Amino acid sequence: MECINHVGKNAVMQCQSCGSFICSDCACESERNLCRSCEVYSFAQHRDSSIRSLVVAGAIFVLMFIVISNPETSFVTRLSGAYVLSSIIYGWSAISNYEKMKAMNFNKVYVFPKCIIAILIGWLVLPYKVYKDLKVIL
Ligand SMILES: [Zn+2]
Numbered sequence: 020m021e022c023i024n025h026v027g028k029n030a031v032m033q034c035q036s037c038g039s040f041i042c043s044d045c046a047c048e049s050e051r052n053l054c055r056s057c058e059v060y061s062f063a064q065h066r067d068s069s070i071r072s073l074v075v076a077g078a079i080f081v082l083m084f085i086v087i088s089n090p091e092t093s094f095v096t097r098l099s100g101a102y103v104l105s106s107i108i109y110g111w112s113a114i115s116n117y118e119k120m121k122a123m124n125f126n127k128v129y130v131f132p133k134c135i136i137a138i139l140i141g142w143l144v145l146p147y148k149v150y151k152d153l154k155v156i157l
């Protein structure tokens with residue numbers, strides 16, 4: 020078998036996504052044994068989902084900050100309230116990834132507990148996730 024990118028070079032493995040044969044040079048370039056076009060595609064998809072979660076988290080943050088605009092509420096309380104609520108999306112996706120890994124689905128049984136767990140995990144992972152998403156986008 021010949022590499023899809025390099026004429027005359029023997030392929031050493033198959034792209035995990037599309038099944039194209041790739042040589043050792045191509046395999047080294049890729050972290051997950053993907054051919055070039057699949058690598059570019061998966062990066063673009065990753066980038067899109069990073070932008071989406073940042074936008075949603077940011078929107079929830081601003082919205083919550085405005086909603087909790089009771090004059091008796093202190094600035095810090097509003098800020099931390101908005102922070103915790105906007106982190107739900109990151110906690111939620113962390114749990115969903117875990118479910119996918121274990122082939123489980125909590126949605127049907129446990130929507131409410133899942134929300135609580137999402138908040139608990141979310142505020143912890145938010146800074147790390149935002150950092151990771153920003154690194155993918157920039
Ligand atoms: Zn491929």
Ligand SMILES: [Zn+2]
Pocket residue numbers: 022023024025028041042043044045
């Ligand atoms: Zn190659």
